[in-house]
Amino acid sequence: MSAPLTLTAPLTRWQGDRGIYHLLVLTGEAAEQIAMHARLHRLEFGQRRGFGSVKVAVRIGGTRWHSSVFPQQKQSEWILLVSKKVMRGEDLSGGDLVAVELELL
Structure with missing residues (x-):
């Protein structure tokens, strides 16, 4: 098990066909670590998740x-x-900078 990823990202508001969504866009080193985790999962289990x-x-x-x-x-x-x-x-709204911790499962 690896250490959790910690990062800060702006909370983005996105208007879709079915409503308003709020999301964090994860980039940089965190994105690279997530991509590596996804590749290792695919090698181990032979398939991608949905x-x-x-x-x-x-x-x-x-x-x-x-x-x-x-x-x-x-x-x-x-x-x-x-x-x-x-x-x-957490009293958040669109545009807020959000500190997030992710554990890859």
Whole structure:
């Protein structure tokens, strides 16, 4: 088991066909480590998870939950959706810089 990834990213508001979503775009060293984890998973199990996702345990402030991150642009960026429940619990809004801790599962 590796050490959790810690990073800070702006909370982005995105308007989709089915509503408004809030997400964190994970880039840089964190994105590279997630991509490597995804490649190792594929080598070990012989298949990718749905949409190329990687399961994670997430902590923002005092809120912890399990989710998945999804690759964008050839895995140089990964997306983490942040639910309304987490946003309310941590008093977050679009544009806030958010400190996040990810454990790759």
